[in-house]
Amino acid sequence: MREMEERNQKGSGTYSAPGRADLHVHTNHSDGAHSPLDIVRRAHGAGLTVISITDHDNVAGLDEAIAWGNQTGVEVIPGVELSIALGDKDVHLLAYFIDRTDTKLLEYLSFFRHERLKRAERIVAKLNKINIPLTMDAVMDQAGIGAVGRPHIASALVEEGLIETYHEAFLKYIGTGAPAYEKKFQLTPEEAIALIQSAGGLSFLAHPGKFTTDAELFHLIRSGVDGIEVVHPSHNEAREQYYRGVVNQYFLLESGGSDFHGGKKNDEDVFGKYTVPMQVVDQMRSRLFA
Ligand code: AMP
Ligand code: ZN
Ligand code: FE
Ligand code: FE
Secondary structure, eight states: HHHHHHHHHHSSSSOOOEEEEEEEOOTTTTTSSOOHHHHOOOOOOHSEEEEEOBBBTTTTTTTHHHHHHHHHHHHEEEEEEEEEEETTEEEEEEESSSOOTTTHHHHHHHHHHHHHHHHHHHHHHHHEEEEOOOOHHHHHHHHHSOOOOHHHHHHHHHHTTTSSSSHIIIIIISSSTTOOOOOOOOOOOHHHHHHHHHHHHHHEOOHHHHHOOOOHHHHHHHHHHHEEEEOOOTHHHHHHHHHHHHHHHHHHHEOOOOOBBBGGOOOOGGGSOOOOOOHHHHHHHHHHHH
């Protein structure tokens, strides 16, 4: 990529505007701590040209982000992060360039958020059963307008003084296989990819280096994902190179970003530090609009 950038700057090859893009950012419309306005301001401050807001199961933050982006000169690509079931595993897909007014997409997202709420209630009931006196009110205080998830439950446990740290919540109570773990409703890969496609978007396997095996990765490629998130805080340079190799070999697209949440997750340092060049965004557009 660096070579391509240099080539562009020298004026040969396909022209791409200079600048960097962070294509994986959460807001308070899911489990992020900051409003869309805040995120756009930070992006502008960090010198980013393009960001994608990719809230879990929610597109409600996009209008605000796009409006503020227009005022500050930061392009906001409409995105969303969906969870899919792959065997027993919870795998994440990122969708880009979706039509955020698509009725079918909006209906599905609203259904997923409702399922998230019911699951949060089941988790709280399980916690109460093992004598952890957490209330749904405390969880919803953390969720606010956001699609409720385990990060809110972890934050509520800390806030109520029931545990010391955010991560302890996952280890002791709500992580996979822990006593108060509850599964989330998930689509199959094929269903999620079809939904994203029908809303005009591109689908990407998110942060494969976090938990995805090679068998799962290739299953998803066969299922028809358009690309892979290559740049992510959980990927070291070797992982990055490996996934970039897979992208090239299978004629897929690349993506990347910080997966910034802020707040109790305590990842303030990642914002704007995990980026991709503009070619990456241009290649997505070419795939969609060629
Ligand atoms: P949910 O979508 O409600 O299942 O929440 C999933 C989110 O919880 C992930 O995106 C992570 O941010 C967080 N999470 C899951 N497992 C862990 C873990 N073991 N430690 C810390 N955070 C976790
Ligand atoms: Zn999240
Ligand atoms: Fe994710
Ligand atoms: Fe994410």
